[in-house]
Amino acid sequence: MRVSAIPDESPTELQRKFKPMGEYLEKKLGMKVEFTPVTDYAASVEGLINNKLDLVWFGGFTFVQAKVRSNNKVIPLVQREEDEKFKSVFITTRNDIKTLQDLKGKTFTFGSESSTSGHLMPRSFLLAANINPDTDMKRIAFSGAHDATVAAVAGGKVDAGALNISVWEKLVSQGKVDANAVRVFYTTPGYYDYNWTVRADMDPALRKKLMNAFLALDKNNAGDKEILDLQRASRFIPTKAENYGAIESAARNAGLLK
The missing domain is CATH 3.40.190.10 (Periplasmic binding protein-like II)
Structure with a gap:
């Protein structure tokens, strides 16, 4: 198989x-x-x-x-x-980003373009909050993977990013991300x-x-x-x-x- x-x-x-x-x-x-x-x-x-x-x-x-x-x-x-109730998290290192609205004019990375929890659902929750990533943000990128999104945000390549909650929790528990420097500022509702x-x-x-x-x-x-x-x-x-x-x-x- x-x-x-x-x-x-x-x-x-x-x-x-x-x-x-x-x-x-x-x-x-x-x-x-x-x-x-x-x-x-x-x-x-x-x-x-x-x-x-x-x-x-x-x-x-x-x-x-x-x-x-x-x-x-x-x-x-x-x-x-x-x-059954999966979630995505939005992360940043910046103190001036506290809500989805604060992403306007900022640089942002999704995961892969075909990722549910790294692109599709975060985009859908942004659109629901009246934020069009393509026009309201300064620049958007696609990191290709959830761990790469964390690295891009932690390394200051982008102001914020979105990834799946399970990879985020794994990286935090393994000490692979400094949770004092990189923080979650928004967690989406659940979805399949x-x-x-x-x-x-x-x-x-x-x-x-x-x-x-x-x-x-x-x-x-x-x-x-x-x-x-x-x-x-x-x-x-x-x-x-x-x-x-x-x-x-x-x-x-x-x-x-x-």
Whole structure:
């Protein structure tokens, strides 16, 4: 089974996070499981719909892109419980930025253009606050990944940025960001985000086995806890395409889904 994930963190970090999960799935499925990193978000979508990948960890927006591109021929299997109410955070080092309104005339970075929590939803909440990043900000950039957004803000390359709350909390807990210098000034409301997705033509028996393997992970079991902790998950739960309707609407409204 060929597995990949959107490159929202560095390739080495994605490999590290997936290794025990891959070994677990090999045992449960009785087949070789191989992780193949992709160069960008678009490659994760194309890889799945063109039969080069079998299972992909998508953000909500990349799932919607895959669904539209494949003509509904992809199925989201499971998501972390945390993904039912996922959030993005806006960060800055500047004392004069306290609200979204204060971003007018400032420089700002999103993550990847195809990132749900690093671009689409932050943009959608900005637009809802009557701030058009393209016209109201001095300059916008795309860092390519959540950890790169933090580095750009911390290093003073931009005045502020937006990223996913789970990567932010991880970097703070690992001491990789000085939380006294870089601070969160706005946290978005919750929305559905990440999921594990397969193509609709996967053998139904294999699909069921795969889903059951994810659902069986239990944080009270030491081996499973390591896998769940690396995935920043308390547990996996079933999901369905309908959950991502709000993201599809936000993408269409922002002109990001043609």
